[in-house]
Structure formats: structure tokens, C-alpha cells
Amino acid sequence: MPEHEQDDQEREFDLRWADQAEQKEPSARARMLAARWKENPPGPVPFRADPxxxxxxxxxxxxxxxxxxxxxxxxxxxxxxxxxxxTY
Structure with a gap:
């Protein structure tokens, strides 16, 4: 089997394995915002404008x-x- 096909199969296996994880770690941005908001929570912001x-x-x-x-x-x-x- 060519090398790139083997890499694709291994990557697919890794993605399936990761998707089946019971707990997912939050992204670095989510962790940063959670830490920042713990000390200084953001003020209220309207979710949407007047429909x-x-x-x-x-x-x-x-x-x-x-x-x-x-x-x-x-x-x-x-x-x-x-x-x-x-033209005519």
C-alpha cells in the first residue's frame, strides 16, 4: 500500500478515535476566556437586534x-x- 494511503487511513482512525472520546478538552481560547471571565465577567449584551x-x-x-x-x-x-x- 502506498505511503500516503496508509497516512490517510491512520488519520481517519485517529479522527474516529478522537470523536468517540467521552470528554473533550475545551480550546485554548475557551480556557482563556473562562479564566478571564472568572475574575472579570462581561457585562450584559443584547443577543439580537429588534427583529x-x-x-x-x-x-x-x-x-x-x-x-x-x-x-x-x-x-x-x-x-x-x-x-x-x-458597426453596421
């Missing part, structure tokens, strides 16, 4: 971007037609 405002803004931006794209496509079509008209 009405977000929905309204999202709907509007979707139409604006659609209009811009369609306008650009129409502009290119008109420009190509004008160039083609001038």
Missing part, C-alpha cells in the same frame, strides 16, 4: 441589490446593442 428593524432592512436591501443587478444587466445589453448598431 422588526432587521426584517425591514433585509427586505429593502434585497430589492435594492436586485434592482442594481438588473439595471447593470440592462445597461450592458443596451451598450452591446448600441455598439452592434454602430
Amino acid at each position: 422588526e428593524h432587521v426584517a425591514r432592512q433585509h427586505r429593502r436591501s434585497g430589492w435594492v441589490s436586485t434592482a442594481i443587478v438588473l439595471g447593470c444587466v440592462a445597461g450592458v445589453i443596451v451598450l452591446l446593442g448600441y455598439i452592434n448598431f454602430r
Whole structure:
């Protein structure tokens, strides 16, 4: 068996073995934040913005971007037609 296939099989085995672990160690960032927050907990932060405002803004931006794209496509079509008209 080629060497790279053997490495892939060993890596797959290691990943399965690691995924089956009963306890998982938190990442270094999680440990750092836990230690920092133990001494100085963060203040309250709102989880999400007002849903009405977000929905309204999202709907509007979707139409604006659609209009811009369609306008650009129409502009290119008109420009190509004008160039083609001038060549004849």
C-alpha cells in the first residue's frame, strides 16, 4: 500500500478515535476566556437586534441589490446593442 494511503487511513482512525472520546478538552481560547471571565465577567449584551428593524432592512436591501443587478444587466445589453448598431 502506498505511503500516503496508509497516512490517510491512520488519520481517519485517529479522527474516529478522537470523536468517540467521552470528554473533550475545551480550546485554548475557551480556557482563556473562562479564566478571564472568572475574575472579570462581561457585562450584559443584547443577543439580537429588534427583529422588526432587521426584517425591514433585509427586505429593502434585497430589492435594492436586485434592482442594481438588473439595471447593470440592462445597461450592458443596451451598450452591446448600441455598439452592434454602430458597426453596421
